[in-house]
Amino acid sequence: MTVKVQREDFDIGAELAALSEGDTQVGGVASFTGLVRDMGGQGSSMTLEHYPGMTEKQLTAIADEAMQRWPLARCLIIHRYGKLLPGDRIVLVATASAHREAALASCAFLIDWLKTKAPFWKLEDDGSTQNWVDAKASDDQAAERWQR
Amino acid sequence: MTVKVQREDFDIGAELAALSEGDTQVGGVASFTGLVRDMGGQGSSMTLEHYPGMTEKQLTAIADEAMQRWPLARCLIIHRYGKLLPGDRIVLVATASAHREAALASCAFLIDWLKTKAPFWKLEDDGSTQNWVDAKASDDQAAERWQR
Amino acid sequence: MKLLYFAWIRAKIGVGEEQITLPPHVATVGDLLDWLAARGDNYAGALKERKVVKVAVNQEYVGADHPVKTGDEVALFPPVTGG
């Protein structure tokens, strides 16, 4: 289980390869990469603020939960903070399992829970005005389906 | 939409980067990579046979179906054939969309449909005996949930 | 007509591909399987469990009632196990 909170970009190919490296019982690796969408204006950007310390704790708790719910060999969350530009990677979640169902379901779980539990906040800048992104009701609903 | 049937390995990092390259409306990329699991014996391997021509047609039809069912920016299927060793990559499916739900659901759909519709057959060799892998009832069930 | 066999159906029949002259009474996929099964023990063995034999005509999945004609490419194979 690996959790990284960092300003720098990451290498998806290397990260996904590491997730099955040396474990030939892994039959499938699922991943989700979140990217900054263009807000429309010239010179638009997104700045991610976070709560150092609590962020790592929450992401670790979310990854722990996934490891308990599904038979996973490994589990990875990388989340960036700081100023990002359209097309930049924000987050990578990935899971490795003997079975594809476990890998796919836990990957969806990780991103859904992360969106409602990890202390990150997005400040959008469309090139002229800045705007704190509102939490989405659809994200709460997506996370709710994992409640039990 | 890209479909590749090839003997060679592929570069996941480069393939996933290409899926959102130049399209800043993409907010998420989901992927699933299938790997050869160890069959237990010394020198075990898996050989994938396929039906050249029909394979490409079926994979293209499956990718088309995904593009019609979900609002996807791009969609990728790479499937290898020939002799593979434990830990080797077999298949990569990946989808890019403005929204994570569409990317995640369509990625699961692609691998489920591919498993029941694409003309590939696996011959397992545990180092001493060869065995054609049986189709799984669980794969048929997984594919059935996408029927409509 | 071009016939293609894959996986253990190929292994049991002993060849991967052959050209046949379609007999006049063979009009459907079902007729073709019956005719093939009578060609020898290797064919009979490969096609014994008829419900696990999948058929593609010109690279499209079809059922037993599907017509076959000279010039078609017909493939016989077990349930697929890719992915």
Next chain:
Amino acid sequence: MKLLYFAWIRAKIGVGEEQITLPPHVATVGDLLDWLAARGDNYAGALKERKVVKVAVNQEYVGADHPVKTGDEVALFPPVTGG
């Protein structure tokens, strides 16, 4: 007690972090929010919509009834929007 503010709550209050001496009558998170809101227009504005203010005590999410004490790290922030 160490107080931390994030996102638009930080922007409205005007600082990201401050040390306070906990008044004796402030026993819970709810008490703390009431006391903070009375400290000035910037605090009142930031904490106006009480139901969107999330609170973590020592980096764990808590509700309004949760106790607070000297030495705690208390963070106030809007609903999270990562991922």
